[in-house]
Amino acid sequence: MTMAIDEDRLDETFAALASSTRRAILARLAAGAATVNELAEPFEMTLPAISKHIKVLERAGLVTRGRRAQYRPCALDAAPLEEVSTWAEQYRPVWEARFDRMDDYLTHLRQRRKVGQPDA
């Protein structure tokens, strides 16, 4: 389970994702770039509040902003999400083992039924 992972960066990514509002902003940006004003509207938040969330996402590298356009539209950068997925996938054998154990148990129960043993 060793990987070349930037731990500090991952700290920042996970912290940025620990907010349903920020995750909703990312979901909105997956549909296309948007200005801060456009983002503020559906979330019924003040501009300063939404700006604060966007700054957290920007620091984590999840959002990039246009440099020259007047309204500096926000765009999603999904690269850190690929890192999150890669990190979590390390544990797939662990969560799959859970299901395997459950399968084994159910097979075991079925076998016992077949040979006429009591269930309990």
Next chain:
Amino acid sequence: MTMAIDEDRLDETFAALASSTRRAILARLAAGAATVNELAEPFEMTLPAISKHIKVLERAGLVTRGRRAQYRPCALDAAPLEEVSTWAEQYRPVWEARFDRMDDYLTHLRQRRKVGQPDA
């Protein structure tokens, strides 16, 4: 990109994962259950400090503890990590599109070379 996801639970999972120490504890527990004393040693942390981290992981459902055993060994529960993976995988088309665009660009450059156009 809609999924049946418990947003509050995901908030807690991501917050718990936003610490390289807590992620290292999970990696250690993936190798097998361990007592708080056993966990404290490799991390060179005091027992209260490691206990605090374990409580955060427990609240997030990432660690379960034996109820009856004297030292209440900690065990990994990878179920929330599967949710993290599922959540992040929603964005796979976005990060893959990045690479597709890069591929297209490189193909475009190669095509221009072939027909003898200048690169710049």
